Amino acid sequence: MNAPTINVLNYGFGNVRSVWNAVSAVGGQPRFCDQPEQLSSGDALIIPGVGAFPSAIKRLRDNDFVDPILELAASGKPVLGICLGMQLLFTSGNEHRKTDGLGLIPGRVLQLDTLPGARLPNIDWLPLEPPQGVTWSGILAKEDRGEFVYFVHSFAAHPDSARHIVATARYQGQPFTAMVRDQNVWGTQFHPEKSGAFGLKLLKRFVNLVAC
Amino acid sequence: MLAKRIIPCLDVDAGRVVKGVKFVEIRDAGDPVEVARRYNEEGADEITFLDITASSDDRDTIVHVVEQVASEVFIPLTVGGGIRTTDDVRRMLNAGADKVAINTAAVFNPTFVQEATEKFGSQCIVVAIDAKQVSGEGEPLKWEIFTHGGRKPTGLDAVDWARRMVSYGAGEILLTSMDRDGTKIGFDLGLTRAISDAVTVPVIASGGVGTLQHLVDGVIQGRADAVLAASIFHFAEYSIEEAKRYMMEQGVEVRLES
Numbered sequence: 001m002n003a004p005t006i007n008v009l010n011y012g013f014g015n016v017r018s019v020w021n022a023v024s025a026v027g028g029q030p031r032f033c034d035q036p037e038q039l040s041s042g043d044a045l046i047i048p049g050v051g052a053f054p055s056a057i058k059r060l061r062d063n064d065f066v067d068p069i070l071e072l073a074a075s076g077k078p079v080l081g082i083c084l085g086m087q088l089l090f091t092s093g094n095e096h097r098k099t100d101g102l103g104l105i106p107g108r109v110l111q112l113d114t115l116p117g118a119r120l121p122n123i124d125w126l127p128l129e130p131p132q133g134v135t136w137s138g139i140l141a142k143e144d145r146g147e148f149v150y151f152v153h154s155f156a157a158h159p160d161s162a163r164h165i166v167a168t169a170r171y172q173g174q175p176f177t178a179m180v181r182d183q184n185v186w187g188t189q190f191h192p193e194k195s196g197a198f199g200l201k202l203l204k205r206f207v208n209l210v211a212c
Numbered sequence: 213m214l215a216k217r218i219i220p221c222l223d224v225d226a227g228r229v230v231k232g233v234k235f236v237e238i239r240d241a242g243d244p245v246e247v248a249r250r251y252n253e254e255g256a257d258e259i260t261f262l263d264i265t266a267s268s269d270d271r272d273t274i275v276h277v278v279e280q281v282a283s284e285v286f287i288p289l290t291v292g293g294g295i296r297t298t299d300d301v302r303r304m305l306n307a308g309a310d311k312v313a314i315n316t317a318a319v320f321n322p323t324f325v326q327e328a329t330e331k332f333g334s335q336c337i338v339v340a341i342d343a344k345q346v347s348g349e350g351e352p353l354k355w356e357i358f359t360h361g362g363r364k365p366t367g368l369d370a371v372d373w374a375r376r377m378v379s380y381g382a383g384e385i386l387l388t389s390m391d392r393d394g395t396k397i398g399f400d401l402g403l404t405r406a407i408s409d410a411v412t413v414p415v416i417a418s419g420g421v422g423t424l425q426h427l428v429d430g431v432i433q434g435r436a437d438a439v440l441a442a443s444i445f446h447f448a449e450y451s452i453e454e455a456k457r458y459m460m461e462q463g464v465e466v467r468l469e470s
Contacts, residue, residue, distance in 0.1 A: 015336075017308045021283045051333035084333075119414045119437055121335050121383050124214050125257055125467040148215070148467045150257075150288060152310075152335040152383075171214075194288050194310060196252070 003029040004210035007042040009069075009085070010034045011059050015193075019048045019082065022193035026204035039068040043210040044077055048193075049084030053093035053109065053155070056084055057101060066102065073104050078209045079185045083153060086180065086187030090157055105182050107159035112171050121154045125195075126169040128178055131162065139186065139205045140167060140179070147198045149178070149190035156189060184209075215467045216431045217257035217438035218455055219290075219416060220445045222247055225264050227273040231394070231442050241446040248281045251445065254452035255469055256287060260313070260386070260440060263293030264361075275307045282308020292340050292386070296321075301328050305336065313386050315340035316359045318377060319366055329381030338416075339382040343370035343403055344390040353402050362390035370403065371410045378411045385411060386440065389419035396422025396443065404434030416440050424450060424458040431464050 006028040010016050016032065023030035023046070033039055047069070049056055060066050073079050081089045090101045093109040101109070114120055125148040130136050136144060151169065156176040159165055167179035169190070180187040186206065192199035222229045222244050229241040241247065248259050259281070263274040271294060278291055291304045292313025304312050318325050318339050329337045342362055347354040355370035374385055387407050389400035397420055404417045417436035421427060421444055430439045444450050456466045 015305060015308075015310050017306055018282060018286075018310060021308060022286055025284070025286070050335055114412075118412070119214075120412055121414070122214075123335070123384060123414050123437070124217065126215065148469075152288075154334075191288075191310075194286060196287050200286055 003027055004043040004207055005029045005031055005041070006207060006210075007031055007033045007039060007045045009045065009047045009065065011056070011063060011065060015050060016048050018191075018193045019046055022200060022203050023207065026200050026207055028203075028207040036064045036068045039065070039072055044206070045069070045072055045079045047079070047081040047085035047088065049082065049088065050152070051084055053084065053087055053095040053101070054097060054099040057088055057093070057099055060088070060102075069102060070104070073185050076184050078206060079104075080206055081185075081187040082193070083189060083191055086189055087155060087157055089180070089185060089187050090159070093155070095155055104185050105159055105164055105180055105187070106161065107157055107164070109155050109157050111155050112153075112176065113174065115172055118172055121152055122171050123152050125150050126178075126190075128167045128169055129175070131165045131168055131175075134166075136166075139181075139202065139209070144198070149188075149192065149195040149199060151178075151190045153189055157187070214437070215257075215465045216436075216459065217416075218427065218452055218459075218466065219258045219260050219438055219440040220251045220256050220452065221260045221262060221418065221440045221442045223262050223264050223442060224274055224277060226270045227277060229446065230264070231446055244277045245280045245284075247446065248285050251452055252285045252287055255456060255467070256452045257438070257467060258288040258290060259285065260290040260292065262313070263291065265293070275303060278304060278307040278309050290338055292338070296324070298328055298331055301332055301337075305332065311336045311338050311384070313338040313340040315342065319357060319359050319368065322376065322380065325377055325380040325382055329383070334381045334383035337382055338384040338386050339377040340386040340388065341370060341374060341377070341407070342388050342390050345400065345403070353406065355403050355406070358390055362393070371406050374407045374411050378413050382413060384414045384416065386416045386418060387436075392420025393418075394443065395420050398422065398426040399430045399434055399436075399439075401429060401434045404430055404436050408435035408437075414438060424455050425462075427455055428459055428462045428464055431459070432462075
């Protein structure tokens, strides 16, 4: 079987090269997409992203990426948003001002709550935990509890429904959303492409979803 | 509690890792790709490259180094040295860097930091601050920003400058004591603490690490969020893993693979 083609959305935001490198390292065939019509071919989509929510969503709208992304998600193909790319999946974001997102997962993206002396952005490797009552199976496995992944963010997602939260991590002792899923749509607040061997393992499982 | 990061730093000159003492007396420390690979295997939380190439002809070398490292090392990479324009930033990010460190250009053109953070986001703009103590004995502590490898004073107060850079959007401060760099007598803890207490973004302490206890001191006494060191790792005095185990024994939370 040929390596699955993983589209990497290239819309001027994000460390796209790192994502490309990591997908390639785990056996996927990465392809940069800078035109909306490219999205319909390919086996899965990764939406990277660093930067600010309003300007990123504006760039997606201005370049006519929104409808093709929504269509792709509706088609059942795997979609993975990374960091800001995950935040964009939600109904709205509050960075600078309230802005509508893609609306693929109901919920809001809000700034992390800080106590005095707290550092923001939160730049750190943090261990993943399952939400209470959840046993991991699938893209995260039971033995992955406590694996460290790399975060760089000031905002975090608050899904309307707890069932969309796959994993949490802690900032100042409080859990925040580290990973979300709604059927074929996944999102990680952390950077799997920068989370060492474990991050690559997760990406490999995502790439392998295509084969299933 | 947050894990404290250990960041090995590679000074790169014309494609080779080098390390000087107080920015002179350079020693060769190997091929950057090999060194980066080793640090990744030992559990480094990030890797920082500082391009100290003097000749502009060799400027593209660092881009190739970053490209090569980024294609096989999957942890955050920061690149500094000679970043003067948003094109420079973009070139490094496209090569596979996750963050860039802006130093001299921030001093001569502070709004460049603003421009860069607006364009690429705060999370990928690190402002590198090279500071030297300028207060004499018995005077209240004071540090000033120096440029050109610590040779040129700027008259800028380090604490004020750090605050200003954060107000311009810097996502992180890489703080180097020019008095300590390469000396192996430990971080300037007064400086580290003063800057850490003055800003809300993470502070990376740099300059002077000679023992593992120095790393602990930087975090506990200096209140740094991350510690950067070069010589003790390059010349295999200690591995990153040993450093992390030691820090953990001293009560510092770190990321350790089981």
